[in-house]
Amino acid sequence: MNELADLTDEQREQLLHTRRRAIESIGKNMDLYGITLSIGHLYGNMYFNQEPVTLNEMSEAMGLSKTSISTGMRTLHDLKMINKVWGKGSRKDLYEVEPDWHQNFSDFFSIKWRKAVEQNRSALRKCMKEIETLEEQYSEDAVFMKVLEHDRLKMQESMKYYKWLERLIDSFENGDIFTLIPKEE
Known part of the structure; x- marks a missing residue:
């Protein structure tokens, strides 16, 4: 954390001003994805460190x-945006960012989307079973059967989306x- 020690006060202040602006931007960007602004700022601060912290x-x-x-570190670690690393002679946990933003994006959305897909597919499977039960119960009611068939088709379309x-x-x-x-080179 003393990477700035060899800079003049003026250099350090100018650099920190620029970093604060970048960190604010990182925080706001992560806020768009549902990560709190403070955790976004934590990631941004860590991103500019040259050493694990x-x-x-x-x-x-x-x-x-x-x-x-x-709490912020745990969230970032669970999202695979930071890693615990070993530091020679240190008994404390050290953390560093995963600097590949493409990988961060992929991991973040994969984790969130996979969880949502599992929950939604489970709910749809339950709904489909309920429709089957209703069809058995009201098999003689042509009007209700038509409504149930319509709903079944809608749910099947939803399942196709979740497979995609x-x-x-x-x-x-x-x-x-x-x-x-492709990633930009």
């Missing part, structure tokens, strides 16, 4: 409680998406 160092640097930083979304998620996880949309 401890919870205490980030707490001191950002003026936030160690508990707050710990799973393939999209797979393409993010295995990197195939970058064949279709």
Whole structure:
């Protein structure tokens, strides 16, 4: 965290001003994806560090409680945006960012989308079983059967969407998406 020690006060202040603007932008960008602004700022601060950091160092640097930083670090770690690393001679956990924003994006959305797909497909399967039960119960009611058939078709279309979304998620996880949309060099 003392990468700035060899700079003059003026250089340090100018650099920190520029970094604060970039960190604010990172925070706002992550906020668009549902990550709180403070966790976005935590990631942004870590992104500009040249060395892995401890919870205490980030707490001191950002003026936030160690508990707050710990929660943020856990969130970023769960989203695969930071990694725990080993530091020679250090007994404290050290963290560094995953600097590949393409990978961060892929991991973040893969985690979120896969969870949503599983929940939604499970709900749709339950609904389909309920429709089957209703069809058995009201098989003689042509009007209601027509409504049930309409709903079944809508749910089947939804299931097709979730199958497609799973393939999209797979393409993010295995990197195939970058064949279709290459990273900038």
